[in-house]
Amino acid sequence: MKNLAVFVSGNGSNLQAIIDAVKNGNLKVNIALALSDNKDAYALARAKEAGIKGIFIDPKIYKAKKEFEREIISVLEKEKVEAIALAGFMRILSPEFISRYKNRILNVHPALLPSFKGAHGIKDAFDYGVKMTGVTIHFVDENMDHGPIILQEALRVDDGDTLGSLEEKIHKVEHKLYPEAIRLFSEGKLKVEGRRVIIL
Ligand code: GRF
Numbered sequence: 001m002k003n004l005a006v007f008v009s010g011n012g013s014n015l016q017a018i019i020d021a022v023k024n025g026n027l028k029v030n031i032a033l034a035l036s037d038n039k040d041a042y043a044l045a046r047a048k049e050a051g052i053k054g055i056f057i058d059p060k061i062y063k064a065k066k067e068f069e070r071e072i073i074s075v076l077e078k079e080k081v082e083a084i085a086l087a088g089f090m091r092i093l094s095p096e097f098i099s100r101y102k103n104r105i106l107n108v109h110p111a112l113l114p115s116f117k118g119a120h121g122i123k124d125a126f127d128y129g130v131k132m133t134g135v136t137i138h139f140v141d142e143n144m145d146h147g148p149i150i151l152q153e154a155l156r157v158d159d160g161d162t163l164g165s166l167e168e169k170i171h172k173v174e175h176k177l178y179p180e181a182i183r184l185f186s187e188g189k190l191k192v193e194g195r196r197v198i199i200l
Contacts, residue, residue, distance in 0.1 A: 001104075001186045003032040005081040007089035012043025013171055014087035014108055014178050019050045021179035029186045032079040035072065037091050053079070059091065069097045085182055086140065090119065095142040103148075103192050105140040106185065108178045110170045112136060112152055117145035122170050126163050132156055133166070135173045137181035139192065148197045150181045150190060 006015050015034055021027035034047035039056045047054035055075055062068040076084075086107040098105060111121035113136040118124065125133040134154040141147035153173050157166060184190050184199060191198040 001082045001188075002030050003080050003082050004029045004085060004182065004186070005032055005076055005079070005083075006034045006043075006085045006087050008034055008036050008041055008043035008087050009038045009090040010041055010043060010088045012041060012046045012088065014085075014174055015043045016046050017175035018085065018087070018179050018182060019046065019052065021183070023050075027179050027183045027186070029182065032081050033075070035075065037089070043088070065094055066096075069094055073097070073100070083185065085178070087178070092144060093140070098140055098142055103139050106150065106178075106181060107138055107140050107145070107147070108174050109136045109138065109145050110174065112154060113138060113145055113149065122167050123163060126157065126161075126166050130157055133170070135170060135177050137177055139197070148192050148195050150184070150197050151177050153177055 006018060008015050018027065019031065022029060022031060031052050033053040033055050034043060035055045035057060036044050037057060037059050044054040044056065057068065057071055059068045062071070083104045084101055086105065109121055111125050112134040116124040132154050134152055136149055137151045138149045139147040155169055155173060189200045191200055
C-alpha cells in the first residue's frame with residue numbers, strides 16, 4: 001500500500017504523528033490527502049503546512065449519508081487511495097462504505113478495547129477509576145470500535161493523574177503506536193484471521 005488518506009475532524013495530532021513518521025523515513029507511504037468533515041479542523045492547517053492536500057467535505061450539504069460518502073469515494077478514487085486511517089474522525093461510516101474498503105480502514109481508539117468504546121474513551125476510563133488503560137489500533141468493521149485489533153499498548157493511571165495528564169499520556173502512546181501500525185499494514189505484514197490480526 002502506498003496511497004493513504006487520513007480522515008480527521010479536529011486537532012489532528014495523530015495526523016501530525018503520521019506526517020512526522022513519513023518525514024523522518026519511518027513510514028514509507030504517500031499521504032494522498034487529509035479529508036475533514038469540519039472546515040475549522042486544525043488538522044487541515046497541519047496538512048497545509050506539510051504540503052498535503054486537505055479536503056473539506058461538508059456533510060450538511062448532502063441529503064443523505066450515502067451522498068456524502070459518494071462524494072468521499074469519488075475523491076478517494078481520483079487520488080488512487082488504497083487505505084484510510086481514521087484519526088479523530090467523528091463520524092460513523094456506513095456498512096457499505098466500510099465493506100468497500102474492507103480491512104483497509106484503520107482507527108485509533110484511546111482506550112483498551114473492548115473497554116470504553118465511544119467518543120470519550122479517556123474520560124470514561126478515568127471516571128471509572130481504572131488502574132490501567134491504553135491505546136488500541138484496529139481495523140474498522142461495521143460496528144463501532146469493534147474491528148480486529150492490530151496493536152494495543154497499556155499504560156498505568158497513577159494516583160496523581162488528572163484527566164489532563166492522562167490525556168497527555170494517552171496521546172503520546174497514540175502518536176507512537178499509530179504510525180507503527182500503519183507501517184506494518186503498508187508493508188503487508190498484517191494478516192487478518194477472523195478477529196485475530198497476525199503480525200507476519
Ligand atoms: C484521539 O485521542 C483518538 O484516539 C480519538 O480521537 C482523538 C483524535 O485526536 N479517536 P487528534 O485529532 O488526532 O489530535
